[in-house]
Amino acid sequence: MTGPDVGYAVSDGVAAVTINRPEVHNAFREQTIRELIDAFDQADADPEAGVVVLTGAGAEAFSTGGDVRMEDAFDPAEGRRMARLLIRLAEAIRGTGKPVIAKIRGWCVGGGNELILLCDFAIAAESAVFAHTDSRLGNSPIWYGTQLLPRLVGDRRAKEILMLGRHYPAARAAEMGWINEAVPDDELDAAVDRWCRTLLDASPQALRLTKLSVDTTADLSLPSVRHGFETLSHIYGSAEFHEGTTAFLERRPPRFRRSNPRTGGTEMGR
Template identity: 45%
Template sequence: MNQHTKAPFQDILYEKRDGIATVTINRPQTYNSITQFTAEEMIAALRDAAEDDEIGVIVLTGAGEKAFCSGGNMQAIAERTSSHKRNHLRVMAQLALMLRTAAKPTIAAVNGYAIGLGHELHVMCDITIAADHAKFGQTGPKMGSVPVWGATTLLHRVVGEKKAREILFFCRQYTAQQALEMGLVNHVVPMSELRATTEEWCQELLDKSPQSLRIAKLAFNQESDQSLWAGMFAGAELLSMHIDSDEFIEGPTAWLDKRKANFRAFRKRKVREG
């Protein structure tokens, strides 16, 4: 791919220009939700950006003005088996590997909802610039799942343990200003200024020594990523065993049925017959 070529992808847009590689999740009809196919396309784009010596900064964003990424696709989640989940999480581990080892700064330009997996995606990036209407939050226990891809291992390093547990357990949504105050994002701007501001931050990074940035990023991630991989794969195995249960299925099924999930039913004492 040359410096100005847009690659032919289906679920994403990928463009390289003047030292900046931009990956845009292009599924606005589903609030830029991510399927396994979407993740595989993102991996290919990120690998290309990582291996291109002329690229100095990688930007992740979403199409439109409603969502950066709304998380996993609920229809796909509802249909997964334990085996499917293990395979999906292996692909997501490759996506994390690309983001964490690209050795180039990654900037999440959050143009709307960053929820669930989408929230983990921006947490994995080095820098987050948010539009002022953006919303942030996890959905795991609300949907019968757990954000083992990155939130359980990285979020507390960003906002502290108490706040991270609040975000993970209660599944609340936070405004861009609240996210800024807790250190979850670096900068907040009006949506109309998001693209230009992201460009300014990219240009500032391109003025810096590329090898110094490479060393700084990899050294910074060295300790956190040791626990990231261990926690991710342990969590993935536990979550995969849970995914075939009635309790897990209640979450995505309720969402698709447009009703509130009833998890209280799973707290009833089980009495062994016979």
């Protein structure tokens, strides 16, 4: 359970939700998103599950976000349809009253980072690397990236992360408050288990009410997400967006500001 893209299993009160696409660094496609929704719905309804742990298969990546080949084919209508699906996933993660812990190994990039922002806690191996590369793809992280990251690290640091595309080691991410803890790689499983045991010893109704109360203000950002997706849908098919996705797939730097000799300006990104 639930399918080829996402695994779901419950043991000792912990529901493990695993993105199982290590061959593409656990990038998610539509099927992945639907299976994640199903997994979190199962965990929410499962009386045996008191804590949910979200992770990615293998040691290379937690997730590198949306599958770029999928996104490259988007047009505005498809973008809106996927936006509705992603909002459903966010509501499935944030809407469960059970604590959700992101367990992170390897790359945590773009939409993968937005996934961990939707979780209540984030614990990473020291070798994990965090980044937002949307500015290199002609894209914008409006699926709670622009809304939730500033609440954790502050506006200026969030703009640095989201706009410059730099890579950050786990220890630095923990120092900024981006994640809760960075631990030696071989201690990650044990560290997450300790967090799970502590949470499972607490009152479920107290955890549910506390989570709901803390999340109240952030939940008001949903209109910003909806507005962001509507705006974002209009860039699909744009020259800059396709330059970004094509450059990524061709493993080369994007050229957003190529000079136009006739006008003295640029073909993209004036």
